[in-house]
Amino acid sequence: MTTPLNTSSSPNTLDIGIGGMTCASCVGRVERALKKVGGVADATVNLATESARIAYSGDAQMPARLRRAIRDAGYEPRTPAQMDAADKVSPWAGLAPVLVGALLSAPLALPMVGDLAGQHWMLPAWLQFVLATPVQFVLGARFYKAGWHALKALTGNMDLLVAIGTTAGWALSVWLWLTAPDGAMVHLYFEGSAVVITLVLLGKWLEARAKRQTTSAIRALHALQPDTAHWIGRDGEVDVPVADVLVGDRLVVKPGERFPVDGTLLEGQTQVDESMLTGEPLPVHKDAGAKLTGGSINGEGRVLLQVTAVGVDTVLSHITRLVEDAQAAKAPIQRLVDRVSAVFVPVVLALALATLLAWWLSGHPFETAVIHAVAVLVIACPCALGLATPAAIMAGTxxxxxxxxxxxxxxxLEMAHKVDVVAFDKTGTLTMGQPRLTALVVAEGPFAQHADEVLRMAACLQSGSEHPLARAVVAAAIEKDLPISAPEALQAVPGKGSEGVLAQKHYCIGSLRWMQELGAPLGALQARAKALQDEGATVSAIAQRKDNTSQPATYELLALMAFADAPKPGAKEALAALRARGIKTVMVSGDNRGAAEAMARRLGLHPEDGEVMAEVLPGDKAAWMVELQQDHGVDRRRGLRTKDAPVASLTPPANPSLGANPQRGKRHTHVVAMVGDGVNDAPALAAADVGMAMGTGTDVAMHAAGITLMRGDVALVAAALDISNRTVAKIRQNLFWAFAYNVAGIPLAALGYLNPVLAGAAMALSSVSVMTNALLLKRWRPEK
Structure with a gap:
């Protein structure tokens, strides 16, 4: 659960389980204790997961120091094995103390029921004492222990409030009993203390059970990886632990089994169920050469795969880590809760003391004043405040x-629900990302009758590139069985194309804009290029340097190449669904305006309303995100660029670097989400308010984005915004009820409208209601 340790100052992270936390005050106390340890850069404690994530720099003893700090604060650091064991306990674990408390408290509460029926059942004082004392000091020992640790640290928590309140009720009853005249029937309050402790124990048990449900997603992901793999060695097929598998090994996977690690299919074909990883309900057909993901389920075929990733490098481990990171993090809204919880317990103690003095000094009996003060202590519940946000985040993520x-x-997650503009990269996001070479138009000159030779040269120049258009050129050459060889020299020109040397001749291949910069005019092909662009094709060109020695170099255009892509299935409907939610959609493309607008219309976008950003260089995408956020040239009423202020007429600001957030500190008119999949989308994903990376894209894009969509399905964008909206709504509901409960409950208890038993029931109910409300998110389904 920790990254490899080193003795340098490079940051490490450590996850530590923490036992004994009960409320938001405990969270703040542990965080303060951890941050006091030298070398700790940050510490985040999560009450719902009962764990801490610490970023630190230091030597190999730092984990031990951090655990010592947790123990000194009065809590118990847990090992990964202890945390795993806690996750695997029975749903009924921990119920025994609650049942014992109920059996002992029931006879004490019976007279209360009798009073409602007009009967006066009163147990002898000595019997009440015998029943209540074990509940108070045996079952309630956990409250004394945790409360004492809080006192030693000069802080307070829920346990301290329960311990003080119930002890006051028990002690008052003992005093009234021992000081009563012989034979007198004195009303005692043993039932209040015993029932409150039992109710609080019941509430904590229900809360713990609900917590285990919120972590079910993590447990399900961990359970996806099999324990063993069928390894092909020198002695044939052998079952080995998955931990012993190495990259390059060959594994057999039988029908119905899960793939143990990531790999490439070598032999056989099958249908693979990837629903637990991607949410795709239909099996995916796999042939030789296809990528296989660990954790997915093999269909009807027995297949042989070659391992490409193991351990923390697998897709399943990456997914698990992302979910764990999200569930361990604090939402910005949690800062308000932290500030309130820091002063909550001292304020409640002061209110309880004020209640005691007010009732006593106003002429009421001392025991009446004590009971009302006990009700104030018991009803106050910082526990619900501490669970409100993390429980909803865990369920939502x-x-x-x-x-x-x-x-x-x-x-x-918190920002996504505010998004009102979504910008989409075109290639690979809205389109299939697999363009085909649809036309090769050779210019008049030495190659006028040799189109195949021009195609072969273009394929040689593009043979080492992963760009979709480059792959389309190579694929077209392979279809014609043209020989492809590596160029003698090759250099990529970002955002423009590439240049290289073939047979000692210098060639450039790239955009028409670059050809103009190189001084290679289209000439007679100008009209043809325009016609192809109007048809929606992306047009590139190849040019040859005329003279290798002249400065500046001059170039001659050899041919035009037209590429066409197809919209992704369902992309048009997904964009329409976003617009129906009141969200504006914009397509960002490096294509010329004609090609970009033609594709936009196929997707249902409206170029005339500024929904297309064309001829955008990769380095400028991040700057355009800032433009969208700052509302430059945007109609405030419609959220779209006006016809009088087309995108192309605006000059983007300086290109922000990867990972930077150039809009930070500036006022936003719009909250912008960027959806992309390529390396060149990473700066824009980082610069947008919310970055969404297609899981079918590059690792760089996914690292820069806050949200990863595991399928290349545009409909998941609306689903991501929807689950964000619902999760934030649950957080707000939980915080409202947690605050409202205390704001209403404490005054009612102070004014004498609530006795300790009702106050204890209300406190137990508050935490359970927050967890239950958060768990309703588990019923969420993406809209069809």
Missing amino acids: GVAAKYGILIKDAQA
Whole structure:
């Protein structure tokens, strides 16, 4: 659960389980204790997961120091094995103390029931004492222990309030009993203390059970990897632990088994169920050469795969880590809760003292004043405040992961519900990303009758590139069985194309704009290029340097190449669904305006309303995100660029670097989400308010984005915004009820309208209601 340790100052992270936390005050206390340890950069404690994530730099003894700090604060650091064991306990674990408390408290509460029926059942004082004392000091020992640790640290928590309140009620009853005249029937309050402790124990048990449900997504992901793999060695097929598998090994996977690690299919064909990883309900057909993901389920075929990733490098481990990161993080809204919880217990103690003095000094009996003060102590519940946010985040991120939406951090989750503009990269996001070479138009000159030779040269120049258009050129050459060889020299020109040397001749291949910069005019092909662009094709060109020695170099255009892509299935409907939610959609493309607008219309977008950003260089995408956020040239009423201020007429600001957030500190008119899949989308994903990376894209894009969509399905964008909206709504509901409960309950108890038993029931109910409300998110399903 920790990254490899080193003795340098490079940051490490450590996850530590923490036992004994009960409320938001405990969270703040542990965080303060951890941050006091030298070398700790940050510490985040999560009450719902009962764990801490610490970023630190230091030597190999730092984990031990951090655990010592937790123990000194009065809590118990847990090992990974202890945390795993806690997750695997029976749903009924921990119920025994509650049942014992109920059996002992029931006879004490019986007279209360009798009073409602007009009967006066009163147990002898000595019997009440015998029943209540074990509940108070045996079953309630956990409250004394945790409360004492809080006192030693000069802080307070829920346990301290329960311990003080119930002890006051028990002690008052003992005093009244011992000081009563012989034979007198004195009303005692043993039942109040015993029932309150029993109710609080019941509430904590229900809360713990609900917590285990919120972590079900993590447990389900961990359970996806098999324990063993069928390894092909020198002696044939042997079953080995998955931990012993190495990259390059060959494994057999039988029908119905899960793939143990990531790999490439070598032999056989099958249908693979990837629903637990991507949310895709239909099996995916796999042939030789296809990628296989660990954790997915093999269909009807017995297949042989070659391992490409193991351990923490697998897709399943990456997904699990993202979900764990999101559930361990704090949402920005949690800062308010932290500030309140820091002063909550001292304020409640002061209110209880004020209640005691007010009732006593106003002429009421001392025991009446004590009971009302006890009610104030018992009803106050910082526990619900501490659970409100993390419980909703855990439930929301867990159910989102089930449907292929990985939310990397709580900030992205909280921000996504505010999005009112979504910008989409075109290639690979809205389109299939697999363009085909549809036309090769050779210019008049030495190659006028040799189109295949021009195609072969273009394929040689593009043979080492991963760009979709480059792959399309190579694929067209392979279809014609043209020989492809590596160029003698090759250099990529970002955002323009590439240049290289073939047979000692210098060639450039790239965009028409670059050809103009090189001084290679289209000439007679100008009209043809325009016609192809109007048809929606992306047009590139290849040019040859005329003279290798002249400066500046001059070039001659050899041919035009037209490429066409197809919209992704369902992309048009997904964009329409976003617009129906009141969200504006914009397509960002490096293509010329004619090609970009033609594709936009096929997708249902409206170029005339500024929904197309064309001829955008990769380095300028991040700057355009800032433009969208700052509302430059945007109609405030419609959220779209006006016809009088087309995108192309605006000059983007300086290109922000990867990972920077150039809009930070500036006022936003719009909250912008960027959806992309390529390396060149990473700066824009980082610069947008919310970055969404297609899981079918590059690792760089996914690292820069706050949300990863495991399928290349545009409909998941609306689903991600929807689960964000619902999760934030649950957080707000939980915080409202947690605050409202205390704001209403404490005054009612202070004014004498609530006795300790009702106050204890209300306190137990508050935490359970918050957890139950958060768990309703598990019923969420993406809209069809």
